Amino acid sequence: MTRDILRQALPNLTDPKLVDRLLEKGQFLTFEPGKTLMEPGQFIKAVPLVLEGSIKIMRVDEDGKELFLYYLESGETCALSLTCCSAARPSEIKAVVEEKASMLFIPIQLHEQLVDEFKQWKDFVSSTYQHRFQEMLTVLDAVAFKRMDERLMNYIVTKMKQLRSNELHTTHQEIANELGTAREVISRLLKQLEKKKWIELGRNVIYIRDDFEELIAK
Amino acid sequence: MTRDILRQALPNLTDPKLVDRLLEKGQFLTFEPGKTLMEPGQFIKAVPLVLEGSIKIMRVDEDGKELFLYYLESGETCALSLTCCSAARPSEIKAVVEEKASMLFIPIQLHEQLVDEFKQWKDFVSSTYQHRFQEMLTVLDAVAFKRMDERLMNYIVTKMKQLRSNELHTTHQEIANELGTAREVISRLLKQLEKKKWIELGRNVIYIRDDFEELIAK
């Protein structure tokens, strides 16, 4: 039942009145991996709340280059959609389902009411802003100051944690897109990691040593 | 009088009760250009509201490299301090006075009360988040996808507008710091712009053609 899923995803939202309002007016939907939820330029008219699964948020350059920003996971929402939809501006980002996701879409008017009426919702929104700012700064640091090998290793760690697995089922091209670079660059860097025995490469799969994270910490 | 300065900086805050509270509990201070208001790692216990002048906000890398993020100008506040101080976390950024500034520091408890009590303040905070997210994305795009020559030209335009002048009194080193690169790179790129007659270089000063912005739009 949706109520249970919501309770599990957002245990902090204990106020039954708040939960009722969310369930009553929010739209519950599920999506399969790979589904694109949002493209740059589209307008969004509801605040997307992730209950289960995860959503990958990316920035897209005018000539199509992408850059991974962060994941939305269970109990999270997108700060950018909060800002975009209250300002009725087109999306600045692309959102793709990573793991099969169930989501609750909160109409923007309802969201604005809830901010005023429920401290729990206000706190939730405010902590979302905090959290996302933090992540944006992290990405900024990486892009501005780190070399691609380090960024790739961080990427692998992030993915492992997010998928709770040490096998990544993805292509080099896909990784390259998310890091905003070229496929060859990623292939070569992965090869270096394989030579160091930190990972093993297969077609469409990367096997990662359990102690990968300690290894990169050097 | 402080009340007038506040009214001028934030004409949207019309509610006299709100203004009274800000003036009563806020601390009014002025700072000279060059004054460092905040270093990474410091804790902040108040929301800084810029009334006059401008503040330069920068990200600092662990090995001291800097990256310009945005200016705070009259009527603006720092989204990062909003998040940092409510989470009681150390600052992630560096803030330096660019133009002689007068500021009102709002104690964090007062800020939290005002968010609940005054719609005008809530809207102000919310639009600050929006605004800053936008700017972070712009910086991210620049760092991830643009070459240094383009970034430098955008930098010059931003500075011109912000200082409302077509003379920049600064050093190549300073610019390099703000763009997170090396001085030589900036010197060479500036020389190229001078050869194209778009700017003129002097010691500690760059004279910019009035139609610079149209020129770079090509």
Added chain:
DNA sequence: TCCCTACTGTGATTTGGATCACCGAATCAA
């Protein structure tokens, strides 16, 4: 006035990453 320091200009070299040009191997669709 002279010295020192900060600022600028520029060549040489290195490097990380992007781009181009292929190749073979795995996988899929007909």
Added chain:
DNA sequence: TTGATTCGGTGATCCAAATCACAGTAGGGA
């Protein structure tokens, strides 16, 4: 089964930027 497509590997080359190494010059302070 076979042809086409996708994926991964790798050499060659190019380019922006970083780094190193100086040298000249303007200004400020003693």
